[in-house]
Amino acid sequence: MMRRIPTALIVAALALGASNQAIADTSGKRIALSNNYAGNSWRQAMLRSWDKVTSQAVEKGVVSAADAFTTAENQVTEQAAQIQNLILQGYDAIVINAASPEGLNGAVKEACDAGVTVVSFDGVVTEPCAWRIAVDFKQMGKDEVLYLADRLPDGGNLLEIRGLAGVFVDDEISAGIHDGVAETGKFKIVGSVHGNWAQDVAQKAVAGILPSLPEIAAVVTQGGDGYGAAQAFKAAGRPTPVIVMGNRHDELTWWKEQKDANNYETMSVSIAPGVSTLAFWVAQQVLDGQSVPKDLVVPFLRIDQDNLEENLATTEAGGVANVEYSLEDAKAVISAAGG
Structure with missing residues (x-):
């Protein structure tokens, strides 16, 4: 909240x-x-x-x-x-x-x-x-990995979805993610793509890199890319990893559906x-x-498992x-x- x-x-x-x-x-x-x-x-x-x-x-x-x-x-x-x-x-x-x-x-x-x-x-x-x-965009990226360290104590492989190349926000969030990986010592970034903070771009980019990647434990994101990532994993027939979301309505709606169906758990964060x-x-x-x-x-605005429904109810469709x-x-x- x-x-x-x-x-x-x-x-x-x-x-x-x-x-x-x-x-x-x-x-x-x-x-x-x-x-x-x-x-x-x-x-x-x-x-x-x-x-x-x-x-x-x-x-x-x-x-x-x-x-x-x-x-x-x-x-x-x-x-x-x-x-x-x-x-x-x-x-x-x-x-x-x-x-x-x-x-x-x-x-x-x-x-x-x-x-x-x-x-x-x-x-x-x-x-x-x-x-x-x-x-503090750098801290926002780091917080994603700190959350995953608690959520996935055994660690694993990460796919990083970045934003717009060359933009300050993209660089800072990515730096925070890499700092978190180094600090926790539990994860390895095995792939990185630019999703431009847009679900359609992210879906295409993830679909393109997935065939070359090993098993993915989690996807770290920058916002607007979580739903696209989920669709790419589904289309590839691969297990859905923990995908950090970015507060978009389509992401929160998908998360709520998965939470109701199989108690899927993640977090969401964005400015x-x-x-x-x-x-x-x-x-x-x-x-x-x-x-x-x-x-x-x-x-930054963070949404967790216990206040997902409250935040989804106040987020307009497409917003x-x-x-x-x-x-x-x-x-x-x-x-x-x-x-």
Whole structure:
């Protein structure tokens, strides 16, 4: 279950806000979302969350615009050009889900030099002038292997399904998985494919590598790939291993079916797509003149055997288990980070 922001933190943040009123009015400010990829259910849920929360903020006059832009291809050069265009269009802040942590730094620096606030999330940037909102993706990957070490005390062979090649999130989760394998000493990664965080891509990739692999004890994933992996094993006529899921509705539905049929047991973990809404509110708070630390960390959303049904019931078909953030939640995150 998602570890919600503690009530005490929210109360403290609201008290702070009451005693330290905003020093800048954001009602005339325009915020843009620069997104590098929309080809899977997580990104679609992320965009829906952005639209839902920001449209309400625009309607209430918190900001005058909160437009979303997605590049046609996951290319650094294309997103850099997009950011430059947003600068020219006069946006006061740009929220970025970046194609590369370093590749966009030049465009980000241009934005900062032009007086534009830049907040990155999920795929964060390393340019010091920008704000960053992320989960500890490396720990998320490591936690998968630590779970498997308890679940499978005798260890075994692992198949790793990675995300989009060259993206910061993919590198970090994979590094955490490999750290976990080294630390536990129980597992061996015998195959690795890129599933692009999409079940159809993952299914095809796993189907292609399975004939060359020995018996697989478990599949470590990054999200959006668990259901595709399960279908590939089924089509190959191979026993279903423990597959770590990524909070997608199709994954949770399949897990529930297997749990009911034969007590299949696993866990599921991902960052909530609604982190885009936290990034929006952080940008709004920076524009409002508030003191916001440059690095903010939010917990990942983990689902276990005992709360599967509860989370599945609140996840829309075709979507991802999610949490959307309010202004009060954002203030609490900022306050907890020392802002």
